[in-house]
Amino acid sequence: MYTLSEIIERLSKRIRDHEVKVTQKSAFSNLSVTQIHYLEAIRHLKAAPPISDLATLLKVTKPTATVALDKLEKSGYITKTQSSDDRRKSYVHLTNKGLKISELHDEIHRGYAKYFEKALEKNELDHLVELLNKVLTHLDE
Amino acid sequence: MYTLSEIIERLSKRIRDHEVKVTQKSAFSNLSVTQIHYLEAIRHLKAAPPISDLATLLKVTKPTATVALDKLEKSGYITKTQSSDDRRKSYVHLTNKGLKISELHDEIHRGYAKYFEKALEKNELDHLVELLNKVLTHLDE
DNA sequence: ATATTTAATTAGTTTGTACTAACAAATCAA
DNA sequence: TTGATTTGTTAGTACAAACTAATTAAATAT
Numbered sequence: 001m002y003t004l005s006e007i008i009e010r011l012s013k014r015i016r017d018h019e020v021k022v023t024q025k026s027a028f029s030n031l032s033v034t035q036i037h038y039l040e041a042i043r044h045l046k047a048a049p050p051i052s053d054l055a056t057l058l059k060v061t062k063p064t065a066t067v068a069l070d071k072l073e074k075s076g077y078i079t080k081t082q083s084s085d086d087r088r089k090s091y092v093h094l095t096n097k098g099l100k101i102s103e104l105h106d107e108i109h110r111g112y113a114k115y116f117e118k119a120l121e122k123n124e125l126d127h128l129v130e131l132l133n134k135v136l137t138h139l140d141e
Numbered sequence: 142m143y144t145l146s147e148i149i150e151r152l153s154k155r156i157r158d159h160e161v162k163v164t165q166k167s168a169f170s171n172l173s174v175t176q177i178h179y180l181e182a183i184r185h186l187k188a189a190p191p192i193s194d195l196a197t198l199l200k201v202t203k204p205t206a207t208v209a210l211d212k213l214e215k216s217g218y219i220t221k222t223q224s225s226d227d228r229r230k231s232y233v234h235l236t237n238k239g240l241k242i243s244e245l246h247d248e249i250h251r252g253y254a255k256y257f258e259k260a261l262e263k264n265e266l267d268h269l270v271e272l273l274n275k276v277l278t279h280l281d282e
Numbered sequence: 283a284t285a286t287t288t289a290a291t292t293a294g295t296t297t298g299t300a301c302t303a304a305c306a307a308a309t310c311a312a
Numbered sequence: 313t314t315g316a317t318t319t320g321t322t323a324g325t326a327c328a329a330a331c332t333a334a335t336t337a338a339a340t341a342t
Contacts, residue, residue: 005253007277016153051320063303063323064299090319128273131265134265173329192291204293
């Protein structure tokens, strides 16, 4: 029987390992976890974000984001369009290729969720989801 | 209301961020998360392990482990002693300094556990711990 | 005794991700 | 209009963390 802090440590480590492992295969082969996080961030924002917004969101400097996005553009995962009302701005868009990859990434977590589903009964699982939602909601505040 | 896979994604990301953030402060200032994982691994093993064992456990090559441990030795977090029955072997020990740091690291997770405790009632928390233990046990098999 | 294997190291390299400084171009404010 | 600010880029750098190949020394097997 693990304590809560042990559970937190073990579970987060395992999920991370799983993410890295799956990422370094198949469709993701040439993308790092960090790069995929850029794609995810773009997708989760409603409108195509300017580079600064992405830098802020991902907590990196603008040059860091610029360089990372350059790579992603060259490999065809994103495109940039210049804003018409402020021509300094470049909006970042996912290409179909980029969209697919970022959706595949969600699949990793869904895959991991299956382990939970296997380990628990339906009603236990529902309760777990409920409890964890409560925790997450509390963290969001 | 988040789905299970969203929960997994968000929670593991937050815990990781928390770990990195706390690690880059105070007593940890000059140690990376990876380096702390070496210290943790040494502590969690009963006897002082030879370098090869650590490399295997941490899933890196021996040269990688050697270099990492050299650094930790120079900074005074570990020591090495030559085995008497096989003089090729070097056993790795934590110094007091290294022990303290690795224990402090546990503190990070205990700190994170507090967020859970704040968000939930006592009986909810107990139930959550029970359910997550069931998941972890299933994963361990 | 000689060959093979094992433990650890050294050297050299690669990759990923970040930074600062300096700058151009566009916009905004005085 | 002129100066300050903002957006994004380029150039140069730094560092962690990993790898392979080659080497030393010790132990084991033939």
